[in-house]
Amino acid sequence: MTRTLADMRRDYTRDGLSETQAPSEPFSLFHQWFAEAVDIEQHPVEPNAMTLATVDEQGRPHCRVLLLKALDERGFTFFTNYDSAKGAELAARPFAAMTFFWPSLERQVRIEGRVEKVSAQESDAYFQVRPLGSRLGAWASPQSRVIADRQELERLLAETEQRFLDTAPHCPEHWGGYRLLPERMEFWQGRASRLHDRLNYRLAENGWQRERLAP
Numbered sequence: 001m002t003r004t005l006a007d008m009r010r011d012y013t014r015d016g017l018s019e020t021q022a023p024s025e026p027f028s029l030f031h032q033w034f035a036e037a038v039d040i041e042q043h044p045v046e047p048n049a050m051t052l053a054t055v056d057e058q059g060r061p062h063c064r065v066l067l068l069k070a071l072d073e074r075g076f077t078f079f080t081n082y083d084s085a086k087g088a089e090l091a092a093r094p095f096a097a098m099t100f101f102w103p104s105l106e107r108q109v110r111i112e113g114r115v116e117k118v119s120a121q122e123s124d125a126y127f128q129v130r131p132l133g134s135r136l137g138a139w140a141s142p143q144s145r146v147i148a149d150r151q152e153l154e155r156l157l158a159e160t161e162q163r164f165l166d167t168a169p170h171c172p173e174h175w176g177g178y179r180l181l182p183e184r185m186e187f188w189q190g191r192a193s194r195l196h197d198r199l200n201y202r203l204a205e206n207g208w209q210r211e212r213l214a215p
Contacts, residue, residue: 012190012196013191014105014190015105016189016197017197019199019210022187024210025207025208026201026208027073030185031071033102033105033109034047034071034100037102037105037107041102048068049067050078051065051098051101052066052078052086052096053096054086054095054096056089057093062089068098069177070126070177075113075180075181076111076179076180077122077178078180079176080143080175080176081138081144083142083174086144095115096112096113096115096178096180098111106189107188108187109185109186109187110184110185111180111184111186112183112185113182113203114181117176118177118179122177124171127170127175127176135168136157136160136161138169139163140153140157140159142156182203185201186198186199186200187200195215196215197212197215198212198213198215199213200212200213
């Protein structure tokens, strides 16, 4: 098995990333790359899927895959249960990192920065456009807590369905969005022989600073 893993490799030859192709700030480049990912990535790949990393009070890192649900000039927004493990970690240490990987384009984007909760109005607006099952699930699931078995979850869901039998479920206080405010964004384009292109943007007092990193 070790030999098999050691032999697993793919040479990246699709594209390059030069300073002449890159803007002076990172958001327009992310929008461009994301649009291309939406066009080329095939089902079941979700182009807005990203790995979110947080750190708990003991300094131990945790990561999981989530979906990006909003993006504007302020930052990158995702939604979750505020009482979940990631919610507790962000409450203790409001910093995070997220990584997007688009294998068809041989591209990766890493983003790091401070995290804040979005407004209750933003959370409610997104909650109302979610499918009914997802809205009921947000009420039913005590996310990250230990439960006895699948039957317990189904019982909680049935109770929630009865609770909202005659009314639409509203956004719970324990559920909502976080926005990552980027301080660093790195764009990685795979290249042959592992000599990849890496353009890094750092937020400084006078704006975004762009630099090339060795692969």
